[in-house]
Amino acid sequence: MNSNVATAPFSRAVVSAMRKLYPEKLADKSWDNTGLLLEAPFDPLRRQMNSVLLTIDLTTAVVDEAIERDDSVIVAYHPIIFRGLKSLTLENSQQRSLLRLAAKGISVYSPHSAIDAAPGGLGDWLADIVTGTPVNAPEPQDEEQQDTDAEVKPTPLIEEEDPFVDRRPVYLLQHHPSQRKISKPADLKLDSTKHTRTAIKPSNISDIPGAGLGRIIRFEKPQKLSAIIERIARGVGNPKGFPIAIPQGRNIGDIKIQSVALCAGSGGSLFEGLDDVDLLFTGELTHHEALAAIERGQCVVTLFHSNSERGFLHNILKAQLLEKVKEEWQNIRKEELSKDGVSEELLEALEDEFVSVEVSEKDRDPYGLVIAKAEI
Known part of the structure; x- marks a missing residue:
């Protein structure tokens, strides 16, 4: 094994923070699969932002979002790996997501039933x-965010200009906003x-x-x-x-x-x-x-x-994790900087004090509500 292969220091801080907030021993391991599910090696040539993306489900849309944002870690409440994998190929959408994240140096942590069981969880x-x-x-909210949330953009199921459609009320599909x-x-x-x-x-x-x-x-x-x-x-x-x-x-x-x-x-x-x-x-x-x-x-x-879970990410976990990650990142930086022979690449990573935790804008329940346009 190459002794130079190691987890990115910021990823270690995030994992440590999650384990202290919601100990993995609280998870029901008889059926659940929690913890660090994808550990991306530290590569200074593809070092990501010191940022975490919170999501309930790790869908393709959320993976795209994390890659675009240059996040280092995704905390996905539901584990993307739930049963044993016999292969990792591009044919399966979930496996393809894992391969893409690994290639970009993005790790994935899943707390699931540990959050469910924790006091205050x-x-x-x-x-x-x-x-x-x-x-x-x-x-x-600030005024700009309030306006954004107030404007729900439904997806029409029936196009009004379709000449073969009866002139009944148009039905619109509305999803509960992710944020x-x-x-x-x-x-x-x-x-x-x-x-x-x-x-x-x-x-x-x-x-x-x-x-x-x-x-x-x-x-x-x-x-x-x-x-x-x-x-x-x-x-x-x-x-x-x-x-x-x-x-x-x-x-x-x-x-x-x-x-x-x-x-x-x-x-x-x-x-x-x-x-x-x-x-x-x-x-x-x-x-x-x-x-x-x-x-x-x-x-x-x-x-x-x-929808019974997603609000917890924004209203509770986001602030909790930001505070705890800042604390853990300071501890890891101090520990690593005290060592002799720190490489220039690692030194650059350790000197970055920036920390961010955000909730996915793409994550949503697969179900929405179909509502008659006349009722909106």
């Missing part, structure tokens, strides 16, 4: 939204509701109390379902709509909720056997899981899988 972020006590309100911000932080500062919360599946890591997958919230006083729906909508950036299921014969305005089970992503397996809660809140449930829930008298709120 994704589960608690959703719980804070439901209870009206967010752990962190996003910073106010949806809350224009008024006060929108999230609702009255905090007294409650208890516990993990659905507690972690066995004794030195991290409160860790575990999912959360069960039990309110001291019943909450109106309509109020919880409003909190959820505001907390995830006011999407155009999201699926809700309630028992037949009931009205949203009349339903009160005493308890909620929640988790990001797909909650079906985690919710199994939770018959004593009033509301199931997650990214997605199957048809039969939702049907069984309302037959038991429960309500269901889903957001589409990754």
Whole structure:
């Protein structure tokens, strides 16, 4: 092995920061694949910016974005490598993405269920939204950003000039923006509701109390379902709509909720056997899981899988990681600069104090909402 092959020092700082924020031992390794999934060697001839790109899914569009931005590391919440690979070829889109990133010197780290299980992580972020006590309100937008977010550019499914199309309302496809911000932080500062919360599946890591997958919230006083729906909508950036299921014969305005089970992503397996809660809140449930829930008298709120996760990147992880990476980068720079015989190429990298963490503008859930133009 060539002793000169090593990870880029800035990449080491990012990986160290993520591991300290969300320890890998919290991940459920029985099914998950977390950690450093692609380790690009340090090459001074192709040294990237000291920047990190946050995304939920590492799609081709996000890879293009990272390469164009000259990022050093992508932190992809969902692991792009989930099962064993028998080859790396250009025929498979995911493998092609990995090869392109490696060629550009960009590493990939995936935290996934470590973030889900961590105290103050994704589960608690959703719980804070439901209870009206967010752990962190996003910073106010500037006017330019507000205008950008307000202008949603839908994709027409039917061209109006097509002579063979009936002159019915044109339907437009709208995706929840990848960087949806809350224009008024006060929108999230609702009255905090007294409650208890516990993990659905507690972690066995004794030195991290409160860790575990999912959360069960039990309110001291019943909450109106309509109020919880409003909190959820505001907390995830006011999407155009999201699926809700309630028992037949009931009205949203009349339903009160005493308890909620929640988790990001797909909650079906985690919710199994939770018959004593009033509301199931997650990214997605199957048809039969939702049907069984309302037959038991429960309500269901889903957001589409990754829309239950993406807001965490902007509202929580971006600021957390920026602060921690700055700290780790200073430590690594100090350590490396104290060594004898530092090469000119490495010295140039270590003298760069710049650090940036951004959320992908291209990342989005595959599903959007088709809305009649007349209703917009």
